[in-house]
Amino acid sequence: MKESLRTFMNSLIDYAGLFPPANLPLDEAIDDxxxxxxxxxxxxLGRFIIPVAKLNELDPLIPLFDEIGPLGLTVLGSGGKSNDEYLSKVSEDIAKINGYRxxxxxxxxxxxxxxxxxxxxxxxxxxxxxxxxxxDNGLSHYHEFPELP
Known part of the structure; x- marks a missing residue:
């Protein structure tokens, strides 16, 4: 494999075992x-993808990474239906993330x-x-645009 391709693909694929098609329970997804x-x-392989609402469910599984290294996460935010709700949820999610950190x-x-x-x-x-x-809270971010009808 060319070094340029290897560099491009390094940590490219985040793991989404909690979501379709796998839909695994959290403990099985972490094991996988x-x-x-x-x-x-x-x-x-990149980060493990998890909704912000499930962060605390990870607690008993964190020791599984003691010998592997830190568990890298991509956190899915709560979102909101309006501009104000969206901004409020981003703030709440950041507080949860910082608390978890x-x-x-x-x-x-x-x-x-x-x-x-x-x-x-x-x-x-x-x-x-x-x-x-x-x-300001050290988070790279991606914003998913709504689907068009």
Whole structure:
């Protein structure tokens, strides 16, 4: 494999075992993720994807990473139906993320935040506020635009 392709594909694929088509329970998804982390193609594997609402369910599973290294997470945000609700939820999610980071120290690395935007496309002002909040808290972020009818 060319080095440029290997560089491009390094940590490219986040693990989404909690979601279709796998739809695994959290403990099984973590077990499967660990198997992949120990596999020969682990260099392509990125973070474990989890909704912010399920973060605390990870607590008993964190020790499984003691010998592997920190658990890298992409957190899916709560979203909101309006601009104000969206911004409020981003703030709440960041508080939960920071609390979780504090609780687990270096055992968990929450690096990425993904969230659906409200269906009425947020204003530039709301997006700037959300972006600043996320940047100020060390989170890379991706915003999913609503599906068109």
């Amino acid at each position: 993720y660990i198997i992949h982390l120990k596999g020969e193609n682990s260099w392509m 504090s609780k687990h120290g270096g055992k968990v690395e929450i690096e990425v935040y993904e969230c659906k935007l409200p269906s009425n496309s947020p204003s530039r002002e709301i997006m700037e506020k959300a972006t600043n909040l996320l940047n």
